[in-house]
Amino acid sequence: MEELPITLQEANVLILGYGRLGKVLANRFAALGARVAVAARKCSDLAWAEAFGYESVPMGELAGRLCRSDLVINTAPVRLLGEEELEDLRPGSLVIDLASKPGGAGVGFMIKGLHLAAHSDTIGGTERRGSYAARPGCPQRF
Numbered sequence: 001m002e003e004l005p006i007t008l009q010e011a012n013v014l015i016l017g018y019g020r021l022g023k024v025l026a027n028r029f030a031a032l033g034a035r036v037a038v039a040a041r042k043c044s045d046l047a048w049a050e051a052f053g054y055e056s057v058p059m060g061e062l063a064g065r066l067c068r069s070d071l072v073i074n075t076a077p078v079r080l081l082g083e084e085e086l087e088d089l090r091p092g093s094l095v096i097d098l099a100s101k102p103g104g105a106g107v108g109f110m111i112k113g114l115h116l117a118a119h120s121d122t123i124g125g126t127e128r129r130g131s132y133a134a135r136p137g138c139p140q141r142f
Helices: 020-031 044-052 083-088
Strands: 011-014 035-040 055-058 071-074 094-097 109-111 114-117
Touching: 011 114, 035 044, 044 055, 044 094
Parallel strands: 011 035, 011 071, 035 055, 071 094, 094 114
Antiparallel strands: 109 114
16 A cells, blocks of 8 residues: 555545455555445345445446546456556556466556556566566565
């Protein structure tokens, strides 16, 4: 969180996945004053997210929503964020992948000022080289 140029209060936080971890994260970030949005694939999860006062986003409708997020936290163990989705993020956004492998955000890279941290050195299953540089001071793998 220290990588963000803003505080969590009033930050736009998007949580990908609304399982056990996603539910706890949404609750904690909301308690800290963040504006929380939850992306999930199940209608029942979206309904529960709305019932708790979070914005709900169907997983297939992330396009256009990512550019409004200061912090994106993935909890789903599937690839959700490919190169196109990562390009949609605003510069300075922080992406944290907490999912078990393979994770959902190929990370360990800085793209247009995005801070990414994750399980592997791939984005969307494709190894990235050249225009993508590893974040200074951050190990390629955790």
